[in-house]
Amino acid sequence: MARTLYDKIWDEHVVHTEEDGTAILYIDRHLVHEVTSPQAFEGLREAGRKLWRISSVVATADHNTPTTGWERGYDGITDPTSKEQVTTLDHNIAEFGAAAFFPFLSKRQGIVHVIGPESGATLPGMTVVCGDSHTSTHGAFGALAHGIGTSEVEHVMATQSLLAKKAKNLLVKVEGKLPLGCTAKDIVLAIIGKIGTAGGTGYTIEFAGSAIRDLTMEGRMTVCNMAIEAGARAGLVAVDEKTISYVKGRPLAPTGVEWDQAVAYWKTLHSDPGAHFDLVVELDAAKIPPQVTWGTSPEMVIEITGRVPDPDKEKDANKRGAMERALTYMGLEPNKPMNDIFVDKVFIGSCTNSRIEDMREAAAVVKKLGQKVARNVKLAMVVPGSGLVKEQAEREGLDQIFKAAGFEWREPGCSMCLAMNADRLEPGERCASTSNRNFEGRQGAGGRTHLVSPAMAAAAAVRGHFVDVRNL
Numbered sequence: 279m280a281r282t283l284y285d286k287i288w289d290e291h292v293v294h295t296e297e298d299g300t301a302i303l304y305i306d307r308h309l310v311h312e313v314t315s316p317q318a319f320e321g322l323r324e325a326g327r328k329l330w331r332i333s334s335v336v337a338t339a340d341h342n343t344p345t346t347g348w349e350r351g352y353d354g355i356t357d358p359t360s361k362e363q364v365t366t367l368d369h370n371i372a373e374f375g376a377a378a379f380f381p382f383l384s385k386r387q388g389i390v391h392v393i394g395p396e397s398g399a400t401l402p403g404m405t406v407v408c409g410d411s412h413t414s415t416h417g418a419f420g421a422l423a424h425g426i427g428t429s430e431v432e433h434v435m436a437t438q439s440l441l442a443k444k445a446k447n448l449l450v451k452v453e454g455k456l457p458l459g460c461t462a463k464d465i466v467l468a469i470i471g472k473i474g475t476a477g478g479t480g481y482t483i484e485f486a487g488s489a490i491r492d493l494t495m496e497g498r499m500t501v502c503n504m505a506i507e508a509g510a511r512a513g514l515v516a517v518d519e520k521t522i523s524y525v526k527g528r529p530l531a532p533t534g535v536e537w538d539q540a541v542a543y544w545k546t547l548h549s550d551p552g553a554h555f556d557l558v559v560e561l562d563a564a565k566i567p568p569q570v571t572w573g574t575s576p577e578m579v580i581e582i583t584g585r586v587p588d589p590d591k592e593k594d595a596n597k598r599g600a601m602e603r604a605l606t607y608m609g610l611e612p613n614k615p616m617n618d619i620f621v622d623k624v625f626i627g628s629c630t631n632s633r634i635e636d637m638r639e640a641a642a643v644v645k646k647l648g649q650k651v652a653r654n655v656k657l658a659m660v661v662p663g664s665g666l667v668k669e670q671a672e673r674e675g676l677d678q679i680f681k682a683a684g685f686e687w688r689e690p691g692c693s694m695c696l697a698m699n700a701d702r703l704e705p706g707e708r709c710a711s712t713s714n715r716n717f718e719g720r721q722g723a724g725g726r727t728h729l730v731s732p733a734m735a736a737a738a739a740v741r742g743h744f745v746d747v748r749n750l
């Protein structure tokens with residue numbers, strides 16, 4: 279029978295299925311960070327258990343780590359709780375072990391969803407879990423990857439398996455060519471704008487179509503990263519030559535005969551012709567202009583050429599109420615042209631957009647504009663997703679472009695994506711951000727987040743307000 283990519287990976291990993299559909303799924307890769315692992319390790323310790331398979335664990339500290347002051351070492355982590363989480367991870371890995379650990383201050387430290395693929399920890403066909411909702415990112419490799427809760431983290435550590443129920447199959451097909459200057463981020467924001475933040479609930483999304491195939495692995499990761507913001511726990515892209523060449527030679531990737539065997543298997547990781555999808559959604563890439571969110575949910579998104587929506591034109595009372603609340607929080611008037619919105623801060627980073635390609639796209643815009651960060655912008659920061667991304671960007675001279683224009687060039691970490699470290703918005707501050715969430719208070723209490731692509735964020739930093747990157 280014709281199967282979807284999701285069906286194939288599921289079938290390959292299911293150990294047992296109960297009559298009600300509850301299944302036990304074997305887990306190949308367990309990514310671990312400092313926020314959701316302490317209680318899990320503590321649980322193992324109390325029960326006198328070990329990790330079931332040490333070689334499946336890859337760990338890093340990312341959420342709480344500072345992006346400045348690394349010369350001060352651990353003293354640079356000013357918040358005591360943050361510091362405790364980071365040192366607790368160090369102790370836990372020392373005690374329990376891991377296939378690879380990239381601790382705070384190490385050269386290859388970074389955001390877990392950047393270092394996983396980068397180190398070859400994420401491979402096609404794997405089941406990948408992490409106590410983090412953006413684990414969906416790794417689906418870009420044709421891996422079944424999703425977030426799990428802390429108690430599940432402990433369960434996977436102890437048993438290498440997870441209780442799961444199979445989701446339905448949703449195909450999101452994006453055909454055609456993106457307009458110049460538009461990127462993977464615009465694609466995924468447009469998808470969420472179309473299907474809503476609950477559109478993917480209960481499904482695993484496979485992203486397909488020529489526009490997805492045309493994306494680099496970095497771009498595919500950006501799209502899968504936000505599958506969770508579309509309500510789906512996991513997003514997937516079929517394996518192709520790009521996937522295989524990205525993985526080749528990575529430290530944790532197979533070599534020799536094992537590589538050849540793996541590649542032969544990976545080439546089967548696509549949906550069969552005629553495979554059944556429970557739902558199909560189609561988008562035309564040529565009709566996806568640069569996107570900017572205006573509200574407090576990723577689905578509150580509109581093209582740069584649009585205006586802030588007017589709640590008075592919304593017939594549904596619930597939606598109208600939500601729009602009014604969002605506009606009040608965001609400090610925006612209905613009908614204001616999006617390109618008239620001025621920003622106080624700009625954040626280029628996060629597991630959505632902090633890979634080398636994102637750095638290049640942002641730097642290209644800064645270079646093209648040839649001007650400094652606008653005077654009304656108090657802080658424009660670029661935070662590479664990992665030490666390796668940082669190093670690569672510096673080799674290419676991208677840091678120089680940013681610094682010369684007045685951007686701050688920081689150390690890797692989650693940074694201002696969420697207010698768990700020193701990087702945050704002050705109440706009322708407005709930010710152009712390449713991250714994935716714009717909920718109230720996400721980047722700091724009272725902070726106002728507009729989600730955009732790296733190119734759009736860079737342009738907003740230089741011009742001081744949102745601009746259409748197609749017309750630079």
Ligand SMILES: CC(C)[C@H](C(=O)O)[C@@H](O)C(=O)O
Pocket residue numbers: 313314341409410411412425696
């Ligand atoms: C801290 C962590 C549990 C959380 C997540 O699950 O996504 C964070 O990474 C986020 O982006 O909100």
Ligand code: SF4
Pocket residue numbers: 340341389391410412628629630691692695696713714
């Ligand atoms: S960068 Fe942001 S979204 Fe990604 S893992 Fe860190 S906090 Fe979560």
